[in-house]
Amino acid sequence: MKLTWYGHSAFRIETAGANILIDPYLVGNPSWTGGWEGPAEGVTHVLLTHGHNDHVSGALEVLKKSGAMLVANYEICMYLVGKGASGDKINPGNIGGTLDCGAFTTTFVQALHSSSFGGEGGQNTYLGNPGGLVLHFPEEKTLYHMGDTDIFSDMALINELHEPKIGIVPVGDRFTMGGAVAALACRRFFRFDTVVPCHFGTFPIIDQTAEKFVAGMEGSGVNVALPGIGQTITL
Secondary structure: OEEEEEOOOOOEEEOOOOOEEEEOOOOOOOOOOOOOHHHHHOOOEEEEOOHHHHOOHHHHHHHHHHEEEEEEEHHHOOOOOOOHOOOOEEEEEEEEEEEOOOOOOOOOOEOOOOOEEEHOOOOOOOOOOOOEEEEEOOOOEEEEEOOOOOOOOOOHHHHHHHOOEEEEEEEEEEOEEEHHHHHHHHHHHHOOOOOEEEEOOOOOOOOOOOHHHHHOOOOOOOEEEEOOOOOEEEE
């Protein structure tokens, strides 16, 4: 499995049979200035955890170019169809549901956050409940992208049900859990082999580094992977 980070919560996951973009904030992202066209090449699936601009902006452009399958909650799917995405390429779900995505499955799990798309004049379009995404692959480790969330005790059930070995974890504070709490969540509720912190450094009002998370994970035996912006690592 190859993983590329485009800053914030935007990742490309490459496995046998699928090239996946999760929360492709590729338009207007201060951390990523490389455009959306390159990351969109060969993409087969676009997965969205929730509807905030800093997770969705860029998804429509990628979907139109690539013809990829959109995997998201129903409200996000229909919102993007209304903006020009193909209604024949959506795969909607919701919390607790598992979707067959061809080369892998996606299970929607809880996240403690909100979900809307901000428009002109301060208007917000409701886009369903936020979630995390658990990806099961036939021949790869299970990956859990937490989306934007705080810690919650039912993370223990997510681990019991899915046993994810790769975690993508928000650590930037203010809008999600901070690094110390994120480390507590990983250590208390999961048995990850590798964790990748995200949702930091993008804006001045959130934590600029993952240092608190890295410090909190010291001695855990878990590999903390910190790819640079646009860097691809192998997991």
